[in-house]
Amino acid sequence: MDPLGDPFLRTRLAVPARPTTFLRRDRLAGHLDQALGTPLTMVNGGAGAGKTVLVADWADRLERPVAWLTVDASDQAPGVFWAYLLQALRACGVREAEQAGHPADPMSVDHTLLARLAAALNARDEPVIVVVDEYDRVSAPEITEQLGFVLQHAGPGMHLILVTRTEPLLPLHRYRAEGTLTEIREAELAFTPEEAATLLELHGLRLAEDAARALVERTRGWAAGLRLCALAAQQSSDPESYLKEFEAGQSTIADFLLAEVLKRQPAKTQDLLLRVSVLDRFCPDLANALAGRQDAGPILAGLHRANAFVEHLGHSWYRLHPLFAEILAAHLRVRFPGLEAELHRRAAAWLLTCGPLPETLAHGAAAGDWEFTARALVDDLAIGQFFTGPSAEVRTQPRSADLGELFSRMAPDATGPEARLVRAARALSDHDVDRARAQLRHVRKALDADRPRRAAARLSCALLEVLAAGLTGAPGRAEHAAQTVWELQREVPPELLDRHPELAALLQAHLGSARLWAGRFEDARAALRTAAAGSGGASTALPREESLSRLALMDYLDGWPGPAERKALAALTDAERFSLSEPAGPGLGHLVLAAVAVDRDELDAAQALLDRATAAQPEPPDPVTAAGLVIARARLQLARGQIRAALRTAESAVPAAVASPWAEDHTALVVSAAHLAEGAPETAAKVLRDAAERRGACAVGAARAQLAAGNAEAALDLLANPPATDAGGPAVTVRAALVRAQAADQAGDGATARRLAAQALADARRERLRRPVLEAGPWLRRLLGADPLAGAYGAYGAYGAYGRRSAAPRAPGATHQPATTRPLATTRLPLGTRQPAATRPPVAEQPAPLVVEELSGREQDVLQRLAQMMSTEEIAADLFVSVNTVKTHLKSVYRKLGVNRRNEAVRRARDLGLL
Amino acid sequence: MRYEIRVDGHMSETLAKAFPELDHVVMSGQTVLFGPVVDDAHLYGLLARCQSLGLRVLEMRRVPE
Numbered sequence: 004m005d006p007l008g009d010p011f012l013r014t015r016l017a018v019p020a021r022p023t024t025f026l027r028r029d030r031l032a033g034h035l036d037q038a039l040g041t042p043l044t045m046v047n048g049g050a051g052a053g054k055t056v057l058v059a060d061w062a063d064r065l066e067r068p069v070a071w072l073t074v075d076a077s078d079q080a081p082g083v084f085w086a087y088l089l090q091a092l093r094a095c096g097v098r099e100a101e102q103a104g105h106p107a108d109p110m111s112v113d114h115t116l117l118a119r120l121a122a123a124l125n126a127r128d129e130p131v132i133v134v135v136d137e138y139d140r141v142s143a144p145e146i147t148e149q150l151g152f153v154l155q156h157a158g159p160g161m162h163l164i165l166v167t168r169t170e171p172l173l174p175l176h177r178y179r180a181e182g183t184l185t186e187i188r189e190a191e192l193a194f195t196p197e198e199a200a201t202l203l204e205l206h207g208l209r210l211a212e213d214a215a216r217a218l219v220e221r222t223r224g225w226a227a228g229l230r231l232c233a234l235a236a237q238q239s240s241d242p243e244s245y246l247k248e249f250e251a252g253q254s255t256i257a258d259f260l261l262a263e264v265l266k267r268q269p270a271k272t273q274d275l276l277l278r279v280s281v282l283d284r285f286c287p288d289l290a291n292a293l294a295g296r297q298d299a300g301p302i303l304a305g306l307h308r309a310n311a312f313v314e315h316l317g318h319s320w321y322r323l324h325p326l327f328a329e330i331l332a333a334h335l336r337v338r339f340p341g342l343e344a345e346l347h348r349r350a351a352a353w354l355l356t357c358g359p360l361p362e363t364l365a366h367g368a369a370a371g372d373w374e375f376t377a378r379a380l381v382d383d384l385a386i387g388q389f390f391t392g393p394s395a396e397v398r399t400q401p402r403s404a405d406l407g408e409l410f411s412r413m414a415p416d417a418t419g420p421e422a423r424l425v426r427a428a429r430a431l432s433d434h435d436v437d438r439a440r441a442q443l444r445h446v447r448k449a450l451d452a453d454r455p456r457r458a459a460a461r462l463s464c465a466l467l468e469v470l471a472a473g474l475t476g477a478p479g480r481a482e483h484a485a486q487t488v489w490e491l492q493r494e495v496p497p498e499l500l501d502r503h504p505e506l507a508a509l510l511q512a513h514l515g516s517a518r519l520w521a522g523r524f525e526d527a528r529a530a531l532r533t534a535a536a537g538s539g540g541a542s543t544a545l546p547r548e549e550s551l552s553r554l555a556l557m558d559y560l561d562g563w564p565g566p567a568e569r570k571a572l573a574a575l576t577d578a579e580r581f582s583l584s585e586p587a588g589p590g591l592g593h594l595v596l597a598a599v600a601v602d603r604d605e606l607d608a609a610q611a612l613l614d615r616a617t618a619a620q621p622e623p624p625d626p627v628t629a630a631g632l633v634i635a636r637a638r639l640q641l642a643r644g645q646i647r648a649a650l651r652t653a654e655s656a657v658p659a660a661v662a663s664p665w666a667e668d669h670t671a672l673v674v675s676a677a678h679l680a681e682g683a684p685e686t687a688a689k690v691l692r693d694a695a696e697r698r699g700a701c702a703v704g705a706a707r708a709q710l711a712a713g714n715a716e717a718a719l720d721l722l723a724n725p726p727a728t729d730a731g732g733p734a735v736t737v738r739a740a741l742v743r744a745q746a747a748d749q750a751g752d753g754a755t756a757r758r759l760a761a762q763a764l765a766d767a768r769r770e771r772l773r774r775p776v777l778e779a780g781p782w783l784r785r786l787l788g789a790d791p792l793a794g795a796y797g798a799y800g801a802y803g804a805y806g807r808r809s810a811a812p813r814a815p816g817a818t819h820q821p822a823t824t825r826p827l828a829t830t831r832l833p834l835g836t837r838q839p840a841a842t843r844p845p846v847a848e849q850p851a852p853l854v855v856e857e858l859s860g861r862e863q864d865v866l867q868r869l870a871q872m873m874s875t876e877e878i879a880a881d882l883f884v885s886v887n888t889v890k891t892h893l894k895s896v897y898r899k900l901g902v903n904r905r906n907e908a909v910r911r912a913r914d915l916g917l918l
Numbered sequence: 919m920r921y922e923i924r925v926d927g928h929m930s931e932t933l934a935k936a937f938p939e940l941d942h943v944v945m946s947g948q949t950v951l952f953g954p955v956v957d958d959a960h961l962y963g964l965l966a967r968c969q970s971l972g973l974r975v976l977e978m979r980r981v982p983e
Contacts (some may be wrong), residue, residue, distance in 0.1 A: 050972050168969055227972060253947045255927030257972035262930060329970045333936040 014284065014316040015073045015087070016094045019059045019136075022310045024205040024230075027060060028198055035061045037349040039132075039184045042154055043178050044164040045171070047193045050326040051227025051257070054166045055136050057192070062134060068095040070133045075283075076138040080800035082106040084146050085116070089492060097131050099123035105541045113579050117149055121156035122297075137325075138167035147172045193224025206310075208242055221250045227326050231260035234311055238267040261330045263803070264311060276312060277338060280331035281346045281369075284322045292353040293346050338886055344370045355379050362431045368409050373417035377410070381421040384499045384506060386463040388427040389440050389506040390470070391545045407432065420449040420460050427467050434624045436471050443467055458494035465491060467509060473513030476626035476659030481517035485510055505542045512546035516553055516627050522664040524557050548578040552592035556631055560665055562700060563732030564599045565770055571595040590616050591628045598635040601642050602734055604773035609639050626659035630666035633657060637673040641680065642774060650677050668694040672704045676778075684712035695721055699731035703739045715746045733770045737763050741779045748786050754784055856918065865892040870909045870918050921961065922952035924977040925968060936971060937964070948976065 035058065038044035041575040046054045062069040074084070085106050092100035103120035106112045141147065151173050154163050165171055178184035194202065200215040210218070222228035232249060236242035252259065262309035265273055278293045279285050285293075287300035306313040312327045314617055325329065335343065347370035354363040360383050367376030380386065389406055410425050427442035435445060446464045450457055465487035472481035488510055492500060500506065515530030535549040537543045551574035558567035574592040593616035600609035613636060623629035633652055640649035653673045657666060671694045678687035694701035702721045709718040722739055731739075744759035760783060767776055776783070858866065861882075868878040875893070879886045898905060900911045912918045923940075929949040932940045940953035955961050968975050 050970055223974075225972075255925065255929050255933065255949065258930050258933040259927075262932065325970065329936070329967075330933065330972075333971075334932050337935050351976055490960045521926045708956050 012087075012090070013318070014320060015075060016071060016091050017317065018062050018069065018071045018134075019055055019073070020315055020317070021056050021060055022314070023308070024202070024233075024310050025056055025060065026198065026202045026205060028057075031057050031187065031191065032061050032064075033184070034187055034191070038162055038164055038266060041178075041183045041185045042157075042159070042162060043173070043183060044162065044187075045175070046164065046166045046187045046192075047168075047170060048187075048189040049168055049225075050329075051225065051230075051324065052189055052192045053226035054192065056186075058134055058136070058164060058166050062132070065132070065894065067129075067132065068097075070095040070097065070131060071136065072134070073136040074138055076140055079141070079143055081112045081143060081146050081149060084141065084143075085112045085123065085149070088133070088574050089120070090466070092131065092133070095131070096123075099127065099131075107727060108784055112149065115579055117153050118156065121153045124153070124157035124160035127160040130162055132162045132164070134164045134166065134686060136166040138165045138171060139169045141171075158822045192226070194219060194222075194226060194229055194816075199224065199229055201237075202229055203233050206237055208233060208236055210243075210246070214246065216372065217250045218246060220733075222256055225256065227324070228256040228260065230310070231264060234309070235260050235263040238264065246293065254296040257326060258330060262334070265331075265334065268311075270294070271298075272306070275299055275302055276306075277331055277335040278342075278346055279341060280323060280328050280335050281366075282322075282350060284316060284320050286320050288357075289350065289353050292347050332845075348375070349371055351375060351379070360385060364406075364409055368412065371414065373410075374419045377413070377417065377419065377421035377425045380406075381424055381463050382459045384459055384463065384495065384503045386424060386466065387426050387503060387509050388542075389425075389432050389508060391542055418445075420446045420453075420457070420464075423449075424460060424463050424467065431467060431470050431474065434474060434622075437465065439471050443471070455494070458491050459499075462488055462491040462495060463591045466506060469510055469517075470513050471514040472660075474625045476517065476520040476661060476663065478517040478521035478523070478661065480660070481514050485514045503542075504537060507548065508537045508543040508546035508550075511537075512550045512553075515550060516625065519553055520627050520659065520663045520666075521556060521661070524561070528554065528557065528754055544577060548592070552590075552595060553627060555595040556591060556627065558732070559595050559598055559734075560669060560700075561732055562734035564602050564734055564772065566732075567595055568599045571599070590623070591631050592616075594628065594631040594635045598631070600639060601638045601773045602774045604642065604777060606639060606642055609635070609642075613639060615853070626657050626663065626666070629657040629659075630663060630669075633666075634669050634673065641676055642777075644680075646677050649673060653677070664697065668698045668701050672701050675708055676703050679708050679711055684708045688712055688714075688717075700736045703731075703735055703742060706742045707738070710742055710746055710749070715749055717746050719746055733766050734772055734775065737767045737770075737772055738775045738778070740766070741775060741783070744786070745779065745782055748782055753786070760786060768867070858896060862892050862896045862899070863917070865889060866896055866908065867910055867918065869893075869896075869905055870912070919955045919957075919961075920953065920981045920983055921955045921964075922950055922977075922979060922981050923964065923968065923975060925949050925951065926974040926976055929973075932982075933971065936967065952981070 010527055020685075033047075035044070041560060046058055048054050057821045059071075070088075070091040075087075083106075089100045089103060089105070099120065100123075102123055104116050106116060110331060148161070154161065154173075172604075175184060179186075181258045196212065196215040196219045199219050200210045203210050203215070218229070218232065222232065232246065235249070239245040249260075265276065268276070275294050275296075279290050282289065282293070287303055290299035291297055292302060299895065300319075305315055307315050307321065308662065312323055312331070313321050314324060315321055322328075322586070345362045347366045351363050351366035352375075354366060360379065363379050364376050367373075367379060407429055410429060413422065423442040423446045427439040427446070430436070430439035432444065436675065443464060446460070450461050450464060465484045468484035469481050469488065472478070472484060499680070511530045511534035515534060518530060521527075531550040531554050534543075534546045537547060551570050555567045555570035555574065558564075558570060564673035570590045575596075578592070589745055593612045597609045597612035597616065600606070600612060617632070623632050633655060637652040640646075640652060653670045657663075671690050675687040675690040678684070678690060679697075685708075688705055691701050691705035691708065695705035696702075706718040706721040709715075709721065722743060740759050740763035744756045744763060747753075747759060748756035764776065767773070802873075864882060865878055868881060873881065874887050881887045882889070893905075893908075896908055900908050900915075902908045902911050909918070926948060928944045928947070929942060934949075934951075937951055940951040942949055942951045944950075951964075955964065965978070966977065
């Protein structure tokens with residue numbers, strides 16, 4: 004099997020063939036050799052200037068692999084362009100391209116992918132030569148910017164040769180100034196009289212020196228003009244006088260000559276040439292279909308042999324020279340007005356059976372036949388590509404964003420079921436579920452009348468219903484529609500399903516999301532794991548990413564921050580690898596990470612993650628993400644002590660078809676914590692009365708509130724009978740143990756309290772769960788104050804931070820410590836760090852006293868200078884403060900470290916990892 | 919906006935059809951295409967069309983309404 008598969012693709016990655024009459028010009032080939040000494044080469048000239056043949060001939064004789072890409076008009080999206088360029092690199096054996104990954108989103112390419120590619124190329128011993136032909140077709144400025152980036156960072160690992168009609172928007176002046184640009188421009192490409200004479204000789208025409216000079220003057224040495232001249236003259240009875248006449252004329256060259264050459268062709272050849280002008284590429288069979296004849300094969304072969312208009316791409320595919328194609332298209336419009344649409348329709352019909360889907364769709368759209376075009380898409384089961392990556396078979400072709408663009412032109416009078424399915428898919432990809440539903444209603448009605456035919460359309464309809472149900476949080480509808488999809492899968496050709504793995508992945512991802520919303524976590528996990536485990540290709544990247552982040556959310560809700568974080572990171576890494584654009588990709592993954600960061604008391608990080616998630620998606624597309632946003636944001640506000648804001652966030656409505664038990668319970672948990680922080684424990688307990696029976700986390704929250712209200716018994720009751728359904732991970736059990744410890748403490752059982760607290764702290768430490776400890780309140784500090792346990796606690800480090808940003812209720816008289824933004828240095832300490840015996844007399848084995856307060860930034864500065872043996876005066880000078888200020892800082896450093904002298908302070912700080 | 923585009927050589931009637939939105943007049947070895955131009959995108963599109971038809975643009979200027 005050809006690694007490139009698609010013949011269209013193959014022709015775009017192959018070095019183009021030269022015409023039989025190609026004239027090698029050594030002065031140009033010699034100049035092009037300099038390309039091996041510069042990172043960038045630009046071959047610049049108008050249509051038909053002979054750019055491509057020059058570079059192709061040079062590349063073929065190089066005896067080194069060359070990555071060749073001919074840009075196509077459909078490569079306008081950066082993701083598509085890079086997918087093809089990477090494919091071109093792979094095709095010439097550049098293994099580095101494999102490591103870079105695949106862009107899955109057509110509209111964008113991830114910057115890290117480009118950075119990976121550039122770094123890998125930079126590390127190569129043998130530089131890779133990359134030719135991008137017809138670069139003028141690239142209209143998106145970001146592609147050029149990205150290419151410039153890769154070029155710059157690939158360093159000596161890449162020679163880029165751009166063949167283009169227009170100057171690219173690269174900083175060419177800089178390359179010129181640095182002497183790192185090889186430039187071949189139109190004037191250099193122009194034929195000299197001697198070269199022109201030799202070229203015409205290849206066509207069997209002998210020209211006197213002054214005749215050649217005159218011809219070059221008339222055509223300005225334009226390669227295409229000379230070639231047409233030769234053709235026209237060849238066919239005339241007296242070539243020499245024909246050329247003289249032409250020289251004297253005033254017509255525009257290509258136009259005039261082409262008309263001359265065309266009119267001398269037999270009528271059927273003219274007809275064929277005009278008709279194929281609507282095609283980018285064609286084979287004899289396709290040309291026959293357009294012309295309604297059988298003999299296109301020999302005609303095309305003859306034209307190719309005569310070097311007239313037609314270029315051979317290999318594998319019996321041809322194309323018209325772009326310049327001639329444009330002019331022939333103008334002739335077509337004049338000679339057969341109105342035929343163009345019909346030709347596109349015929350091309351689409353032919354391609355439907357033998358060609359790649361995108362070409363079929365493009366011609367169908369060009370014909371304005373939207374019913375046909377929509378049907379071609381739906382019958383291929385490609386409807387999922389409105390949402391995901393490409394089918395597995397064409398890995399190089401990322402998600403057809405062009406699909407959305409292509410169908411945006413769809414006429415409103417197309418009202419067949421397939422056209423409506425396309426409209427529904429577009430609405431769903433815009434998250435406009437109402438509009439989608441309205442279309443799907445019509446589709447169902449129309450298809451029901453047509454049973455049992457049109458299985459592909461019915462399957463697509465059911466799939467879109469699953470998606471709509473997922474987006475609106477309607478689990479019942481999702482299950483029903485999914486069932487329909489599974490039944491219909493038996494009625495469509497299995498190879499179609501194999502070609503579209505994105506269908507199954509989308510189905511499972513959205514079904515899983517709907518089940519998650521309904522609170523059926525185990526069923527949801529089953530579906531989501533299937534979607535997440537799907538093939539590693541780009542086509543399923545989006546459902547995979549969505550499923551992973553939903554699995555992460557469930558882990559978080561069940562109190563497992565570690566696994567939640569790992570899954571969310573896996574989702575984001577995967578998304579990055581396939582360059583999913585932000586609106587399509589991240590969102591929930593970042594929200595889960597933000598919520599985990601709150602549990603770890605990394606509030607700034609949480610804020611940054613939240614901002615990133617909401618920047619990508621100001622409006623959450625589905626209820627699961629919306630609820631995730633409410634929970635993460637409210638928890639952060641709570642942790643920052645913004646009680647009112649947290650309550651407002653928790654009250655914000657999440658629109659959905661049915662209510663979600665976990666969304667309600669977890670929101671209630673936030674509301675309860677907010678009431679507790681405001682000193683209203685009764686209200687806090689009441690809010691969770693129902694939820695406590697359903698969810699471990701809520702039972703713990705209710706217990707905490709009961710304890711604060713003075714109902715220790717009720718609190719222990721709640722903890723003694725946790726809801727059977729979920730035991731909960733460390734985020735739940737740590738909080739539960741702390742409530743128990745507090746209850747024991749209140750009951751005067753100090754030993755039990757300390758044992759429970761020690762266990763809770765050890766568990767918390769393992770998961771880096773600082774927030775539950777901070778929430779626990781000031782009693783913990785009293786409990787652990789002068790206790791051997793304090794060593795472990797101090798090492799854990801949450802103690803010093805207590806009260807900084809805690810929303811926990813403050814006991815009367817508890818001192819509130821000044822806010823600081825320094826991270827806790829003590830967290831770096833391993834559990835149970837001991838200090839050197841000498842610093843803690845008299846009992847050597849005793850663990851180190853805890854650092855009850857972290858050092859301020861200024862104190863840290865002073866401490867560092869102390870360690871450099873600077874005197875007090877030197878420190879003052881260095882920090883631009885007075886000696887007295889330094890002394891004040893020193894005193895508090897001593898106090899916080901529990902030492903009395905400089906050298907002790909330094910040693911102790913080293914032991915604690917503060918230095 | 920109205921523009922006129924002056925290209926080298928006499929354009930055939932057929933080729934002029936490639937610019938259906940513009941009028942044209944042939945004079946002294948040149949062809950002048952003229953007419954309304956919608957916006958910049960249209961303008962650059964016209965230039966690109968000239969290039970892809972192998973026309974040599976001698977002058978392009980905006981003319982008063």
